[in-house]
Amino acid sequence: MPMTPEDYQQACDAFDHASQLSPAERSGWLAAHFADRADLRQQVAAMLSQADDSRLDHSPLDAVLTPDSPTIGWDTVTAVPLSADKIQVTGYEIEAEIARGGMGVVYRARQQNPSRTVALKMILAGQFASTDEVARFRIEAEAAANLTHPGIVPIYEVGSHDGRHYFSMGYVAGQSLAAALKTRSFAPDEAADLVRQIAEAIQHAHQHGVIHRDLKPSNVLLDEQGRPQVTDFGLAKRIGDDTDLTCTGQIMGSPGYMAPEQASGRVHQVGAATDVYGLGAILYALLTGKPPFESDNLLDAIDLVCSSDVTPPRKHNRQIPRKLETICLKCLHKTPSARYHTAGELAADLHAYLNNEPIQARPLSLLERIVFWARRRPGLAITWAAMLLFYAYHLFCVWVVRDPVSSAPLFQVISIATALGYAIGAWFFQRMYEKPRRRSAAIYLWMSMNVVLLTMLLFSANGAASPLVLGYVLLVAASGALYQTGLVGYVTAISLIGYYIHVFFSLVFPKGPPFDIHWTICLSLTIVLLGMIQYFVVRKIRMANA
Incomplete structure (x- = not known):
């Protein structure tokens, strides 16, 4: 039977x-x-x-x-x-x-x-x-x-x-959507209607507890009437099912159409929003003739998916309607919660677009763009934010406290040059960090630059007696953000070296406030103890995730 x-x-x-x-x-x-x-x-x-x-x-x-x-x-x-x-x-x-x-x-x-x-x-x-x-x-x-x-x-x-x-x-007698893309182009409305039909099918799968996880043109077949049919559920996962053949850190899917949470191996974040991303990637390919991200190197392609912004479709083709571009970019958002919550919502918005009705998707506001950009590039965002806070503190000292050091023209010139150095250096090392092969070097060089610039800035202030020496403590605290024990030890060591350079100059070439041995001991212990705490916390986290 x-x-x-x-x-x-x-x-x-x-x-x-x-x-x-x-x-x-x-x-x-x-x-x-x-x-x-x-x-x-x-x-x-x-x-x-x-x-x-x-x-x-x-x-x-x-x-x-x-x-x-x-x-x-x-x-x-x-x-x-x-x-x-x-x-x-x-x-x-x-x-x-x-x-x-x-x-x-x-x-x-x-x-x-x-x-x-x-x-x-x-x-x-x-x-x-x-x-x-x-x-x-x-x-x-x-x-x-x-x-x-x-x-x-x-x-x-x-x-x-x-x-x-x-x-x-x-048996579907037609061809795959991938094969069709090689031989013809799709009008915007035709692309929208195709993805609408695919989204309705995926919504049906989601309602029955199935996540596809590998949506791409080659997994969509077109029958003789041109109607799409989804196939290949080989990477499918049941909603709420914790048993999975994919482990955390394991990458499954096709890089050109893979959601960032898949590309980075964050299996616990894979859900309905992952399929919404795949639908947006298919729509992007139909509109532009290419996937959202492509590279000859697999690692580079995965890194682009995780860290780079997708090029808006209208930059490839100005004939694409803005509404359709907005729908597409909402699907391709790096943050799952910022996409359509369901494939059904996407299908409804595409239906509204095809009927010249208002769509629910809206272009991101300036504040939302800044927030999401900062989430993707935290190192660069924190550095630039720190520069803004430094200037706010500097202006407070000049106009409210009337601090003579902060008001000195030489210090103001040096502080501006240092801030520019931080900003440009952060931008350069962020770009370097986005290349997988240079990531480790970028981290160490970036933190080294931070300590060196802070040490140089202190020469124009009161050295070891300046409140700016607390910057060393902040750098040690920040070193744990990347969960590398070696980096924590390295930053702790060079921060102590930078601080003791100024302690040495305060003893050999005394100027300004008198040297305070108690302050020096307290700050040194703070740097060392914070470094040790960061080291053991990072080590415990890494062992727990191993």
Whole structure:
């Protein structure tokens, strides 16, 4: 009897439970659980057997190899799928291979009962698939099998044949959206209508607890009437399901269409807003002919997604309506909470745009732009904010306190030059920090510049007696923001060196207020103790996240 999606769901649930039992308990539990379904009992038993015989534990060649036989590492073997004319699956006649991805291969096949043309997807590695590959394949089948929507490719049957897992799905005779993008351009209204239909399909998936996580043009098929259908739920995740094959820090998806929370490996932040970003990326590609971010280097592409602002679509094509650009950019916001809350809201706004009605999306205000910019570049934002606070303090000392040092023309010139140095240096090192290969060097050089400029500024003030020496304490406090124990120790050491340079000059070349040994001891202990606290806090956080 062929398995229906409901049967396969039952089998998957039983497999999950039985895999937690000892081998001796499994047979009895399966017999009781599937008392009236011998076919499902055999299917689950076969899945458990394959899991136990995973290539990570036992090689399929163990039965024929002798102790004297030469061995081959699995990393040197590539599993090659059989050609279409050599594959046999009960109930199907394989006609031709039509697509191949990183994990699966898709064939056009003729299902015998009922008689219809279907797409048959199988694991690329076949019988040599790892446990994780089988699990991902099961996730894709389960996720799509529970969704019934004209904008989602339907799943007909799920099963396995000779150890090769497969599922059959609706055959779409057209081409993928990615293929269409290579041969033609899309008018703004046509692009908006296509994404509206895709968004409605994704909203249906979200309502049924499924996040796609890999929306891109190649995963959208266009039928003969040009209607889009979403496929490939291989990275799908159930809403509220904490069990996931993706770990924190692991990057899954396609860089050109990947949301920042995916690109940075922040798995706990991946949700409906991640699919909204993917929809916005598809809309961007339809409007401009290219993804929001692209690079020849994978790491650079991921870094662009995380740290760079997307180029507004109208800079590529001035014919794109401003309303549609606003909708697109709202989807592509770096912060998930600033995007549309649901795919349904996006579909509604696109519907309003197509009907010349007011849309809900609004361009960001100046204050919102500043806030979101500061979140993406905290080092640069903090440095510039510190410069503004310094000048506010400086003006207070000049006009209110009437401090003679702050009022001196030489100090004012030096303070302006120092502030410009901080601002330009912060901008330069922020740009350097955004390059993954230069990130570590940028951090250390940036903090070194901060200490050097502060030390130079103090020469025009009262040196060790100036209240500006508290800047060393602030720099040590800021060094923990990047969670690097080495950086904390480095900044603590050079801050002490910078401070004691002025202590030395105060003793050898006394001027201004008399030297205060108690103040020196207190400040030194403050720098050291704060550095130690920062070091151990950062170390504990890193160990907890390891």
